[in-house]
Amino acid sequence: xxxxxxxxxxxxxxxxAVWAYKENYATxxxxxxxxxxxxxxxxxxxELAVLRAEWAYLNRPSRLRxxxxxxxxxxxxxxxxxxQFGEVASVAFPVEEDILMELDNxxxxxxxxxxxxx
Amino acid sequence: MTMRTPLRPLxxxxxxxxxxxxxxxxxxxxxxxxxxxxRDTTRLRAEGRLLxxxxxxxSAFVVVGLRMGQVAASNxxxxxxxxxxxxxxxxxxxILDRNGRILATNRTxxxxxxxxxxxxxxxxxxxxxxxxxxxxNEDKLIKDFTGTxxxxxxxxxxxxxxxxxxxxxGDPGLxxxxxxxxxxxxxxxxxxxxxxxxxxxxxxxxxxxxxxxGIERYRDEYLRDPANGDKPLQLSIDLSVQSTMxxxxxxxxxxxxxxxxxxxxxxxxxxxxVSMVSLPDFDPNGRPTFAGQNAADNPRFNRAVQGVYELxxxxxxxxxxxxxxxxxMTPDTLxxxxxxxxxxxxxxxxxxxxNYGPMLSLTDMIVKSSNVATAHVAQQIGxxxxxxxxxxxxFLDATPVELTEASGAKPLLPPNWSELSTITIxxxxxxxxxxxxxxTAYSSLLNGGTRVTPTLIKHQGPIRLGPxxxxxxxxxxxxxxxxAVVGEGTASFGDVRGYKVGGKTGTADKPRENGKxxxxxxxxxxxxxxxPVDEPKYVxxxxxxxxxETSGPKPRRTAGWTAVPVAAEVIxxxxxxxxxxxxxxxxxxxx
Numbered sequence: 001x002x003x004x005x006x007x008x009x010x011x012x013x014x015x016x017a018v019w020a021y022k023e024n025y026a027t028x029x030x031x032x033x034x035x036x037x038x039x040x041x042x043x044x045x046x047e048l049a050v051l052r053a054e055w056a057y058l059n060r061p062s063r064l065r066x067x068x069x070x071x072x073x074x075x076x077x078x079x080x081x082x083x084q085f086g087e088v089a090s091v092a093f094p095v096e097e098d099i100l101m102e103l104d105n106x107x108x109x110x111x112x113x114x115x116x117x118x
Numbered sequence: 119m120t121m122r123t124p125l126r127p128l129x130x131x132x133x134x135x136x137x138x139x140x141x142x143x144x145x146x147x148x149x150x151x152x153x154x155x156x157r158d159t160t161r162l163r164a165e166g167r168l169l170x171x172x173x174x175x176x177s178a179f180v181v182v183g184l185r186m187g188q189v190a191a192s193n194x195x196x197x198x199x200x201x202x203x204x205x206x207x208x209x210x211x212x213i214l215d216r217n218g219r220i221l222a223t224n225r226t227x228x229x230x231x232x233x234x235x236x237x238x239x240x241x242x243x244x245x246x247x248x249x250x251x252x253x254x255n256e257d258k259l260i261k262d263f264t265g266t267x268x269x270x271x272x273x274x275x276x277x278x279x280x281x282x283x284x285x286x287x288g289d290p291g292l293x294x295x296x297x298x299x300x301x302x303x304x305x306x307x308x309x310x311x312x313x314x315x316x317x318x319x320x321x322x323x324x325x326x327x328x329x330x331x332g333i334e335r336y337r338d339e340y341l342r343d344p345a346n347g348d349k350p351l352q353l354s355i356d357l358s359v360q361s362t363m364x365x366x367x368x369x370x371x372x373x374x375x376x377x378x379x380x381x382x383x384x385x386x387x388x389x390x391x392v393s394m395v396s397l398p399d400f401d402p403n404g405r406p407t408f409a410g411q412n413a414a415d416n417p418r419f420n421r422a423v424q425g426v427y428e429l430x431x432x433x434x435x436x437x438x439x440x441x442x443x444x445x446x447m448t449p450d451t452l453x454x455x456x457x458x459x460x461x462x463x464x465x466x467x468x469x470x471x472x473n474y475g476p477m478l479s480l481t482d483m484i485v486k487s488s489n490v491a492t493a494h495v496a497q498q499i500g501x502x503x504x505x506x507x508x509x510x511x512x513f514l515d516a517t518p519v520e521l522t523e524a525s526g527a528k529p530l531l532p533p534n535w536s537e538l539s540t541i542t543i544x545x546x547x548x549x550x551x552x553x554x555x556x557x558t559a560y561s562s563l564l565n566g567g568t569r570v571t572p573t574l575i576k577h578q579g580p581i582r583l584g585p586x587x588x589x590x591x592x593x594x595x596x597x598x599x600x601x602a603v604v605g606e607g608t609a610s611f612g613d614v615r616g617y618k619v620g621g622k623t624g625t626a627d628k629p630r631e632n633g634k635x636x637x638x639x640x641x642x643x644x645x646x647x648x649x650p651v652d653e654p655k656y657v658x659x660x661x662x663x664x665x666x667e668t669s670g671p672k673p674r675r676t677a678g679w680t681a682v683p684v685a686a687e688v689i690x691x692x693x694x695x696x697x698x699x700x701x702x703x704x705x706x707x708x709x
Binding site for chain 2: 052056059
């Protein structure tokens with residue numbers, strides 16, 4: 001009986017040793033991976049900073065102004081001016097076309113719908 | 119092991135007996151010897167044990183000591199699991215505008231240096247380098263490369279294409295070091311605010327960036343702190359507004375043949391500077407050197423902050439406001455206005471010899487911009503009270519704005535503040551201040567009457583009211599007067615339909631550089647305006663240096679013909695960007 005215990009506990013210890021060995025190497029692997037990922041993050045952030053700077057450079061107001069002038073024919077962009085502000089009340093409501101489609105051959109009985117007259 | 123000696127050896131016992139001695143002494147003698155032997159061995163063993171134990175302790179202490187020594191001698195290093203790759207980004211913090219658009223950021227470039235002893239073909243390398251960088255002198259390079267020098271900088275900062283070209287030379291003695299450099303993507307825009315940077319201490323692997331002027335220098339400590347690497351500094355400047363204002367001001371400056379121009383747009387309630395332009399300006403990416411004599415001609419000179427000028431009639435509103443605040447007058451009080459106003463041997467007249475007499479109301483004094491009437495008002499206010507009032511508006515000290523240059527730009531006060539000084543300061547002569555001073559004072563006076571502090575940092579949280587300067591009624595009455603100036607007075611070109619602009623013009627002769635009097639044909643024109651008048655949001659100051667309008671038969675130099683139209687165009691273009699709706703009613707009426 002006693003020898004069985006000894007063998008079992010020896011096997012148990014060996015099992016633990018194998019597990020610890022594997023864990024050790026797995027941890028080292030993960031640490032390497034982490035530092036690689038962090039290096040990548042660093043590079044990506046550096047790249048991001050460059051892209052941001054480039055974005056800011058390409059969107060500098062003087063360049064946009066020149067582009068708007070060059071492409072005036074296509075875009076028709078004007079500087080923002082006070083005359084461009086409007087009142088909500090002066091915006092025409094969209095004509096709901098579905099209703100018009102349903103009304104075939106309308107017969108004017110009382111008054112008229114202006115939208116249809118047009 | 120030795121044989122155990124018997125306690126009573128027979129031979130000796132027999133001998134002792136025969137000689138009549140006691141044989142027991144022999145036994146005792148032998149017993150004693152045996153005990154001594156036993157004691158010796160035990161002691162030896164105990165001593166051995168002590169020695170082993172001692173050795174254990176000694177080695178333990180040696181191990182501890184060695185470890186301590188190692189810890190103390192080695193460089194502190196974080197465990198690998200916590201090392202971050204972000205440390206390379208501990209760079210100078212960005213500067214953003216109020217909407218988060220980038221005003222200043224960093225980019226990585228390279229510096230080029232040489233180690234001549236490593237070079238294979240110095241002559242060829244020198245020739246090729248001189249080809250890539252036209253500003254390098256080939257002969258000088260050859261001298262450096264073949265001399266005794268072990269190390270030399272060739273270029274502090276090179277572009278990627280240049281780096282590739284140097285790579286192509288293929289000389290192992292030409293080396294690159296990483297460099298971070300400051301980039302201002304908007305070029306000349308807001309150059310005076312940002313200032314610029316330079317390299318501080320330099321090493322092969324990195325170089326320090328230090329602020330050289332403007333906010334880069336004023337907030338250098340914050341920007342350099344690695345802990346703030348990802349916390350950008352957000353300014354109150356609005357990039358779109360800044361761009362528009364610069365465009366309009368630039369156009370106006372050239373149209374009017376002005377030498378320089380400056381404009382400040384300030385939020386009346388918070389004191390935030392939404393836009394500040396000074397022309398001519400410069401590109402902070404490559405700060406120009408200036409060799410001229412006159413500091414005011416330097417493109418790096420910030421006219422809005424450093425330029426202290428006599429701001430002329432724009433000061434009259436302060437006299438009027440103070441007279442109302444003190445209860446001396448109401449907007450309708452009549453003031454004598456017959457020129458000349460005599461004080462001792464001095465006499466004060468109106469612009470171009472006008473006569474607005476005999477009496478003018480306080481409002482008309484502002485509308486007509488009467489020097490004589492203002493002199494009367496200033497005289498009534500008196501020296502001490504005027505000084506205290508101007509102090510409360512910030513005219514006696516340098517502006518506390520976050521620019522290095524600001525603290526040096528102290529207003530020029532009369533050395534002896536006499537009654538005559540009070541009278542002339544009343545209509546804006548004898549006290550020189552910067553456009554930013556004027557913007558601060560107008561904001562404080564017109565926002566309801568509480569002092570604001572000019573700032574370039576975006577305001578966070580609720581608005582805290584400053585100390586009271588004038589009563590709200592006085593502030594409203596002052597605004598009404600300024601509105602009347604635009605409606606019917608000297609600034610009629612300043613009316614922007616829908617925006618209810620109020621403002622005051624100021625035209626001041628430029629003092630001669632030699633300190634003897636004033637030029638006849640050189641003026642500084644200023645328009646200080648507030649809009650919209652009934653619910654003030656922004657104060658705009660436009661100053662033009664030596665502007666002249668030549669469309670008429672006679673060149674016109676007054677502010678009404680120079681600064682005012684430019685300011686009106688600024689408001690027309692900028693107000694919609696700031697999201698202020700034009701008042702449709704007045705817009706329709708105007709049409």
